[in-house]
Amino acid sequence: MAKTVDSLKIELGERSYEIIVGEKILDEAGSFIKRKVRGNSAFIITSKTVKRLYGKRLFDSLRRSGFDVEIFSVEDGEGGKDINYYISAIRDLSKFDEPIERVVFLINFGGGVIGDLGGFVAGTYRRGIPYVHIPTTLLAMADSGIGGKSGIDFISGRKKIKNKVGVIHQPSLVLCDIALLQTLPEREIVNGLSEVIKHGCIKSSELFSFIEENLEKIINKNMDAIFRAVSISYRIKAEIVSMDERETLGIRTLLNYGHTIGHAVESASNMRYLHGEAVAIGMVCANDIATRMGFLDKSIAERIEKLLVRAGLPVNIKGIKTRAIMDALKHDKKFMGKPRMVIIKKVGEAEVVDGVSLELIEEVIRNRGGS
Structure with a gap:
């Protein structure tokens, strides 16, 4: 049962969106998203660890709300923002999006790396599709999960330049379950x-x-x-x-x-x-x-x-x-x-x-x- 729910709105005209902060609200994610996001098919981008810990709970919640669901996972850490993961995500998303009856949106389910990668995928696929942030780290909850900035790292010469390629593309909803921090080191x-x-x-x-x-x-x-x-x-x-x-x-x-x-x-x-x-x-x-x-x-x-x-x-x-x-x-x-x-x-x-x-x-x- 969800407890301690707070909400606020980012006021950006037609790009405005709600931030919902609560404890033990992950199992209700499907119903929150159903009310706030246009689409019938959810493409989840997450890390391997978050998928193992919480992937089934999010998948089941979305399915209960009637969404088709696909999960794409990357390695943990900054390596998840590699351009090759971006290309793979676009390829898998495009395949998931093939049936004409599907209206696809993204869910970024993880920390700052996932938010950066997923936001960039959402901002560049079909010139921008809706996405939801479900942050799982304190860093993403307190900062990177809102504001719309996203990007991937790029190697220039021998140096990896952080967020060298990116976009500003606002989410449709931020859903923050602080109970997910219980498993965070x-x-x-x-x-x-x-x-x-x-x-x-x-x-x-x-x-x-x-x-x-x-x-x-x-x-x-x-x-x-x-x-x-x-x-x-x-x-x-x-x-x-x-x-x-x-x-x-x-x-x-x-x-x-x-x-x-x-x-x-x-x-x-x-x-x-x-x-x-x-x-x-x-x-x-x-x-x-x-x-x-x-x-x-x-x-x-x-x-x-x-x-x-x-x-x-x-x-x-x-x-x-x-x-x-x-x-x-x-x-x-x-x-x-x-x-x-x-x-x-x-x-x-x-x-x-x-x-x-x-x-x-x-x-x-x-x-x-x-x-």
Whole structure:
């Protein structure tokens, strides 16, 4: 029986959609989707682990609601965003879509990797078809599961560039069952917590304080604490995306706090760092830059770093050359060909700063352990 259900709406005109957050709602997924999504045939993209743990429950729920169902699974981890999986998914989807009576939509059932891959498939197949996000990690629940950004990694020379090819294509529904986190390893909980902390840093001192006071409960998978953290995070991102869907006004850019250097660390490490871990390093680097430039009081930077360390997130770089990080930085779309950073002025307030010195960025990275 479902319990503790909350909902909110991303207001984007004809592309608006609902986010439903609850506990133990997976078995009702079919009925939720039936009410919100046009189509009679569901093509599920998921990981092998999520398929093993929860695939039958989602399949059965969809079948009870009268949908035809096909499941396509990829390897766990960042490798699931390889272009070959994208091609295979398009091929299998096209075959599933052959009967003329079928009206197909996608379901992305997994973490951030699945959301990126599945959103890109949905956005490019037949120039865009409907899709549903059912996130299964804290990272996807708190951040990547909404907003419409998707993409796959691409190898340029010998380097794998994260999200090099992608689209913005909004889902029709986000269905978030926090009970799915019960089987998530602690490292993945901490990985997702990085994005929740980010939301507090840029937009909500209330959320930041809540995490400080309830950190152990969240890491130990207390559902009440997770429900509140996820719900507040969704509201923050929903507000930002509703105001600046395609990142043309500079408002949505605030969500990139920690991501400019974080993505570079992630790419330069060949994905040894999980996304949230790399973002944590990116946040402290951004704070180092902000304090050096006079935007941020050192005591606030120390408060943020203390929470990241308490959560078990890295704040120093290990085993990566500074030059490799700087090279990856210049490939990142958030860099936009010029030194541009999101910095914190105080907890709950951020802004975009242009003209950050490359020398300062390199110095900060080196001081954080870049070799």
